Amino acid sequence: MSKARDNYVLDVSTVRRGYALNRMCGSLTQPENRRRFLADEAAYCDEYGLSPEQKRAVLERDWTAMLELGASIFYTVKLAMVDRKSLQDLGGVFTGMSTEEFIAAMRSGGRIYG
Amino acid sequence: MAEIIWGLATSHVPAIGAAMDNGKTEDAYWKPLFDGYAPARAWMAEHRPDVAVIVYNDHANAVDLDLVPTFGIGTAESYEVADEGWGPRPVPTVIGDPELSEHLVKELIDGGFDIATFNRLQVDHGLTVPLSVYCPDPGDAWPCKVVPLLVNVLQYPQPTAARCLALGEALGRAIRSYPKDIKVAVFGTGGMSHQLAGARAGLINQRFDRMFLEKIEHDPRALAALSREEYMEQAGTEGLELIMWLVMRGALGDDIVRIHDTYHVPASNTAAALALFEVTGASRGERAAA
Numbered sequence: 001m002s003k004a005r006d007n008y009v010l011d012v013s014t015v016r017r018g019y020a021l022n023r024m025c026g027s028l029t030q031p032e033n034r035r036r037f038l039a040d041e042a043a044y045c046d047e048y049g050l051s052p053e054q055k056r057a058v059l060e061r062d063w064t065a066m067l068e069l070g071a072s073i074f075y076t077v078k079l080a081m082v083d084r085k086s087l088q089d090l091g092g093v094f095t096g097m098s099t100e101e102f103i104a105a106m107r108s109g110g111r112i113y114g
Numbered sequence: 115m116a117e118i119i120w121g122l123a124t125s126h127v128p129a130i131g132a133a134m135d136n137g138k139t140e141d142a143y144w145k146p147l148f149d150g151y152a153p154a155r156a157w158m159a160e161h162r163p164d165v166a167v168i169v170y171n172d173h174a175n176a177v178d179l180d181l182v183p184t185f186g187i188g189t190a191e192s193y194e195v196a197d198e199g200w201g202p203r204p205v206p207t208v209i210g211d212p213e214l215s216e217h218l219v220k221e222l223i224d225g226g227f228d229i230a231t232f233n234r235l236q237v238d239h240g241l242t243v244p245l246s247v248y249c250p251d252p253g254d255a256w257p258c259k260v261v262p263l264l265v266n267v268l269q270y271p272q273p274t275a276a277r278c279l280a281l282g283e284a285l286g287r288a289i290r291s292y293p294k295d296i297k298v299a300v301f302g303t304g305g306m307s308h309q310l311a312g313a314r315a316g317l318i319n320q321r322f323d324r325m326f327l328e329k330i331e332h333d334p335r336a337l338a339a340l341s342r343e344e345y346m347e348q349a350g351t352e353g354l355e356l357i358m359w360l361v362m363r364g365a366l367g368d369d370i371v372r373i374h375d376t377y378h379v380p381a382s383n384t385a386a387a388l389a390l391f392e393v394t395g396a397s398r399g400e401r402a403a404a
Binding site for chain 1: 143173174175178179182197198199200268269270271307309310311312313314315316317318319320321322346348350351379380382383385
């Protein structure tokens with residue numbers, strides 16, 4: 001798993017880099033697309049023109065690598081939902097915690113800043 | 115003439131909607147949040163608007179990265195509830211007010227805000243959760259028409275906080291110049307501090323949130339003076355959504371009274387808040403001032 005940077009800002013060049021990846025993830029809100037994705041994930045990634053690195057990140061569910069390759073969390077969360085994973089699961093991934101530890105941290109006031 | 119009767123600032127976390135849809139509002143996790151809403155809901159139920167202008171952002175559901183309008187207004191007769199991947203929320207279709215939308219678009223463009231128009235738009239949790247915060251049990255129909263006002267908060271550079279406050283001021287003038295005798299409420303949605311991705315995921319900044327909750331009432335210019343980078347640093351990359359509260363605040367004008375507010379951590383990965391302001395005196399509009 002890649003190590004996350006503090007912040008990911010979706011600027012215009014990131015949108016350009018991540019365009020295919022985000023578009024693919026966005027398509028997964030539709031049941032028919034989810035079915036086709038799950039039937040052959042690699043072929044589905046190819047259909048959307050993902051780069052080899054983006055495709056690897058998707059197939060391996062390397063959530064941090066996806067961000068590095070231009071993903072927006074608002075799109076990758078739709079892929080996470082296909083796996084029945086939540087933003088708490090992903091929060092754990094990004095911060096090096098288990099899901100339970102991440103949820104407990106939120107319930108005790110969040111990861112305090114300021 | 116139209117009147118602005120109140121403004122509501124509220125988080126729009128999807129899990130808040132899911133808690134209502136799945137009957138979990140009495141669970142230990144959610145009860146403190148919904149108990150905090152109760153006084154505001156009771157007051158709003160006694161002060162029903164004809165139309166709600168809801169300032170929100172889409173979350174990669176109806177607006178993709180092909181075209182990213184900085185500001186947009188829905189101009190449709192109605193807005194279907196979006197399927198965000200787990201089926202549409204079980205809430206009524208949102209009914210628009212295309213005549214008011216057209217008036218607002220013209221007034222805003224004439225006022226220097228070159229706003230995009232959405233002639234077809236599905237509305238996601240960013241709009242429907244605030245409606246549910248206002249009205250938890252709508253039955254077959256929401257109790258008001260809705261004009262959606264969309265703000266890009268996903269793609270950098272987002273509009274500045276100062277521009278959002280100025281848009282709100284222009285929106286307020288536009289609503290008050292509408293010739294029909296209707297009552298309008300304005301919703302500012304999103305926030306408070308939160309960050310969904312990166313090593314700072316789970317960030318909560320109560321000190322910033324409390325400062326924002328206080329200053330939004332009588333010192334919105336101090337909040338408008340903060341840069342988008344300061345919002346992202348202090349409130350988290352997604353806490354930047356708070357700039358949408360400033361659109362609502364600008365529309366209300368100077369004469370407002372705080373009816374209620376509440377603040378709770380967590381709702382999902384987010385600090386959730388609600389703040390309700392009644393508009394009084396001349397700020398309501400010409401009809402009230404007459």
